[in-house]
Amino acid sequence: MTTPSLASLHGNRACALGAIAAGCRFFAGYPITPSSEIAEQMSRELPRADGVFVQMEDEIGSLAAVIGASLGGVKAMTATSGPGFSLMQENLGFAAMTETPCVIVNVMRGGPSTGMPTRPSQGDIMQARWGTHGDHPIIVVAPASVQEIYDETIRAFNLAEELRTPVVVLYDEVIAHLLESVVLPQRRTVATVTRKWARGDEASFLPYAETDDLVPVMARPGDGHRVHVTGLTHMPDGFPTQKPDLVAKATQRLLDKITINRDRIERIERFETEDADVVIVTVGIVARAARRAAQDLRSAGVRAGLFRPVTLWPFPEEALSEAAAKAKRVLVPEMNAGQLALEVERILGRERVARLNRIDGEPIAPADIARRVREIAA
């Protein structure tokens, strides 16, 4: 059977298919609404693809198992929602520190705490960036359609492998369960990336040596280099250190690894921002509403545009500055009490930035955004 070229899928199913297409062969997870369909799909697909699915005893163990599989050399993923994502934070930091590629899908639901399991939210924008402790690198992608969930899940794996880092795929409950047409490329046409492996017979090998792109070459167990992997701050040889100069260097490299590779990481969508008086900045399903609002406003003579960071973290700040350079006002609509707005205000200053927040478990409608744009444009 060949992969169909066009399929009608909901977001969570597209996520699982994207992962398989990207080469994911290990999934560990724990049931949680509204992400469980990803695990269900993976439990069906992975054995057929010669991969492994395991339902772990909790989300902590899920990410641990994923990291374990990835350390063994297999592309691995987990999927969860807010409460589970909170439980994963310590091991997410371990993946960042040990530079273990992995993909974590977080389908956002209403919070805090158990909140509203079946209602959409964008309340984890800041948790996705700062959830684990310490100064750490992270990449977060925020798809806005079912097609983009498929594509961005593949890209998440590629970025994870290329840069040896955890990558979070962050989307809301609306697109998780939205049914849309998706173009599925033939599997062999999907461009996939695999991390740089050590051959295993190099005379001297440092598992955390500094390379040009700051991404160290990885040793696969069994290939010959018997390396030590630790969440303790470590030297290029992998062993722990507390020497201030070495600690500073190691931590800085982790952060720089993302910074110097920003061009490879950042992806944005711009819609009619060139002459816009008001630029709307938002992600996920709200961006779909914002695009519609911008179109409606344009036909009514209000020059509105949309800036959407597809890569949410690191935030594409230069692209935003450029897109909003001429805008008189900037609106940040989001399904939370104001998280993305903090970053936009940091980049553009508070004077021009207005907010539109919804925290009642309902998505923001195009008309709500259009009304708010008219208010601030006046």
Next chain:
Amino acid sequence: MNEAVRTPFDIKDYLRLQMMPHFMCPGCGHGIALRCLLWAVHELAIDKNRLAVVSGIGCSGRVGAYIDANTFHTTHGRPLAFATGLKLARPDLKVVVITGDGDCLAIGGNHLIHACRRNLDLTCLMLNNEVYGMTGGQVSPTTAIDRLTTTTPHGNAEPTFDACRLADAAGASFVGREVTRQAPALKNVIKAGLAHEGFSFIEVMSDCTEIYGRKNDLGESPEMILSQKSDMRPEAFGNVADEPFRPNRLRAGILVERDRPEYGKVYRERAAAERAKAKAKA
């Protein structure tokens, strides 16, 4: 017989000598446990390249770094979960977990019972020194009743876990316990655990002389190690539920050996059948 087995055991062949001197306290039993593990690895002629050692946090967590193998020093309480992913992804590796009484029974207790239930081919060494040594000597789930620790300054009032009974009840297909005093016996239990197909749980009665021993006036290392011997009573395993853990009657040796399907094998067989079915349909 394999060539490697005929060579006498030299611990230096299995250690990262550049890591010496090690950081364990004088009198700590963990070094004996490490030696016995490597001795067993040697006798079974396990290839160092294919040996993966996964550890958690605490004194036990640091032991792995001295082993010249693929070593993973993971997060507190989670080594069994990391090892589960590693072993499922890489069934060709021999995966050993080194954990402690706090790591395995407190913060990681959930992973332990599910690892026992799942019966994946892992060997778990729980180094039980009855205390959180790394953090300065706090009470652990195996600290005996009335003992003094930095968080039980008036004596421990909490009942203890019998880790082996817990592992047995959760379905571990191999359960063993040995004292560091009897190194060859400990080596043999570890060896049997390593050779066992399925989840093997081995409790190593270690000792923390510097912190726990000193605080409770248990004597120097030789006294502590000798008392392990007198604590061991072969008849008691299985009927000491209401007894405190130590001083107590503990049985040593191989306590449980049962024939249960190894999870990884079962999963791979089912997956292969599923692939064959899909192929037949296509």
